[in-house]
Amino acid sequence: xxxxxxxxxxxxxxxxxxxxxxxxxxxxxxxxxxxxxxxxxxxxxxxxxxxxxxxxxxxxxxxxxxxxxxxxxxxxxxxxxxxxxxxxxxxxxxxxxxxxxxxxxxxxxxxxxxxxxxxxxxxxxxxxxxxxxxxxxxxxxxxxxxxxxxxxxxxxxxxxxxxxxxxxxxxxxxxxxxxxxxxxxxxxxxxxxxxxxxxxxxxxxxxxxxxxxxxxxxxxxxxxxxxxxxxxxxxxxxxxxxxxxxxxxxxxxxxxxxxxxxxxxxxxxxxxxxxxxxxxxx
Amino acid sequence: xxxxxxxxxxxxxxxxxxxxxxxxxxxxxxxxxxxxxxxxxxxxxxxxxxxxxxxxxxxxxxxxxxxxxxxxxxxxxxxxxxxxxxxxxxxxxxxxxxxxxxxxxxxxxxxxxxxxxxxxxxxxxxxxxxxxxxxxxxxxxxxxxxxxxxxxxxxxxxxxxxxxxxxxxxxxxxxxxxxxxxxxxxxxxxxxxxxxxxxxxxxxxxxxxxxxxxxxxxxxxxxxxxxxxxxxxxxxxxxxxxxxxxxxxxxxxxxxxxxxxxxxxxxxxxxxxxxxxxxxxxxxxxxxxxxxxxxxxxxxxxxxxxxxxxxxxxxxxxxxxxxxxxxxxxxxxxxxxxxxxxxxxxxxxxx
Numbered sequence: 001x002x003x004x005x006x007x008x009x010x011x012x013x014x015x016x017x018x019x020x021x022x023x024x025x026x027x028x029x030x031x032x033x034x035x036x037x038x039x040x041x042x043x044x045x046x047x048x049x050x051x052x053x054x055x056x057x058x059x060x061x062x063x064x065x066x067x068x069x070x071x072x073x074x075x076x077x078x079x080x081x082x083x084x085x086x087x088x089x090x091x092x093x094x095x096x097x098x099x100x101x102x103x104x105x106x107x108x109x110x111x112x113x114x115x116x117x118x119x120x121x122x123x124x125x126x127x128x129x130x131x132x133x134x135x136x137x138x139x140x141x142x143x144x145x146x147x148x149x150x151x152x153x154x155x156x157x158x159x160x161x162x163x164x165x166x167x168x169x170x171x172x173x174x175x176x177x178x179x180x181x182x183x184x185x186x187x188x189x190x191x192x193x194x195x196x197x198x199x200x201x202x203x204x205x206x207x208x209x210x211x212x213x214x215x216x217x218x219x220x221x222x223x224x225x226x227x228x229x230x231x232x233x234x235x236x237x238x239x240x241x242x243x244x245x246x247x248x249x250x251x252x253x254x255x256x257x258x259x260x261x262x263x264x265x266x267x268x269x270x271x272x273x274x275x276x277x278x279x280x281x282x
Numbered sequence: 283x284x285x286x287x288x289x290x291x292x293x294x295x296x297x298x299x300x301x302x303x304x305x306x307x308x309x310x311x312x313x314x315x316x317x318x319x320x321x322x323x324x325x326x327x328x329x330x331x332x333x334x335x336x337x338x339x340x341x342x343x344x345x346x347x348x349x350x351x352x353x354x355x356x357x358x359x360x361x362x363x364x365x366x367x368x369x370x371x372x373x374x375x376x377x378x379x380x381x382x383x384x385x386x387x388x389x390x391x392x393x394x395x396x397x398x399x400x401x402x403x404x405x406x407x408x409x410x411x412x413x414x415x416x417x418x419x420x421x422x423x424x425x426x427x428x429x430x431x432x433x434x435x436x437x438x439x440x441x442x443x444x445x446x447x448x449x450x451x452x453x454x455x456x457x458x459x460x461x462x463x464x465x466x467x468x469x470x471x472x473x474x475x476x477x478x479x480x481x482x483x484x485x486x487x488x489x490x491x492x493x494x495x496x497x498x499x500x501x502x503x504x505x506x507x508x509x510x511x512x513x514x515x516x517x518x519x520x521x522x523x524x525x526x527x528x529x530x531x532x533x534x535x536x537x538x539x540x541x542x543x544x545x546x547x548x549x550x551x552x553x554x555x556x557x558x559x560x561x562x563x564x565x566x567x568x569x570x571x572x573x574x575x576x577x578x579x580x581x582x583x584x585x586x587x588x589x590x591x592x593x594x595x596x597x598x599x600x601x602x603x604x605x606x607x608x609x610x611x612x613x614x615x616x617x618x619x620x621x622x623x624x625x626x627x628x629x630x631x632x633x
Contacts, residue, residue, distance in 0.1 A: 061478070061498050138370065141374050141376070142374045143374075145374055145375075145376040146374065146376045146377070147376075226362075226367070227336075227361050227362050227371070229338075229361045235565075238564065238565060239565070240470035240471050241470050242471075242489075242564070242566060242570075243471045243474055243490070243491055243494040243498075
């Protein structure tokens, strides 16, 4: 106890000192957001990669130089290969993402709002979460064949789990005061879901969405190795067969950029949708 | 409360139907009555019959030569190749015909899948036009097959590369105990990479990987040597169940005929083939394509399969011994009704 009292008085003393030396009160949060701050890390990474390649520390047989990636990207775009593969992959990813969001949200509501739902659904979903999609693939091929259904289902299975987990968690951590209030004012079940549950679970859902959007892209590299003639995963696998390391790295960079953009898009939605929240992030 | 339960049930049902509902989308429709495996092959493909074929290179050759219309009515192509992938697709009932080398039909049989080879293609002057060479890791001294003693060798049981290593050891007078076999499936660029990283000292590498390995790691001392063993067998194989469907059997027969003409077209149109397939479709350079064409030599499609069957029997005997499987008769793996289909088609096309 005396220790914490000492720190407390220390803080007080410091605050007093700050107040005397500077008129602005010192903030305990991370401070003001930096303009384009999100770009600093990736750009730094790019700089290190460029310097490493230029100085010859990175063997081009192991990691191609950034400018090789740029010229290869240019060639792939001139061929039309990059665009058409990206288009197919995007369609697959969005279809899987859409279905996964729907499935994850519905299951999270069913399991979050009823004890029977939880008893029936939560266990199997936790089991699914522990099983890697890659290991499930041979079975999915047996059940669904080698066509688009199998591919989209694999993406959906990868997407619905984070949506479910985070939405369910968000929903279950809604303050019971709001539930009691809803009961007191006599809300119907549907209005309760609309006015209390959905907004309350929204932060969780959006966090789940951040995992889901990148997850959807990641699944592509696995599913597009089977009976595909297009897609980024196919392009990379073909390059692997022929030992074209530079094309593989173009694919990896593309994944990185797509992931960063998708995540940025969700965070933008997050900021708009949760504008009522006052948090450390603001 | 009841409403609640219903909602849960509906949700669960939706989830299950999403998981299992739309099964077997690539399963093509058969047609016609059951056909005995020794009955004469039907020659006309009934309307509505579809077979799924995993033979991407021939598909491209048919497109480039303008012959695709001959098969497009009854063939649906799948972009599958290689033993493990096609056998998996056979099991999923998603494929009727696959294009592979010598080993897959043997391994499929050993794993309880009934398959038959319906077409056979070899290479002229096969010893000088091998599919594979033995890649030697930088800094490792292997000049002859005898030098393999004590070396770490990449071994992929169930793939052509695995069988080749067993044959190489036999030829060198070595046993599995004289070397260190490292089990490593050969997909993508796994073998050249394992060599470059010196995880293995010897690995069979094929196609453009040979050229790329030597270009990239030759300056570090990476080399390749010839193994001097025939590794040129290429087969179209099918599930026996597809042959027992008279409609599909007719379609397979027609496909084999078109396949044969396409192989000849590839051989006689190297420029178009390099440009259309290797460069445009596979994303290689024209030089890579030329290298591949030069190294493949010319195809050898014969109306007499007896030599090929004899060689396959030797492979089976060796594999059976080394992998502890029951010996099978190579002749049973071939559907001899198809023996002259390819050569007849080539003759008819030449007229």
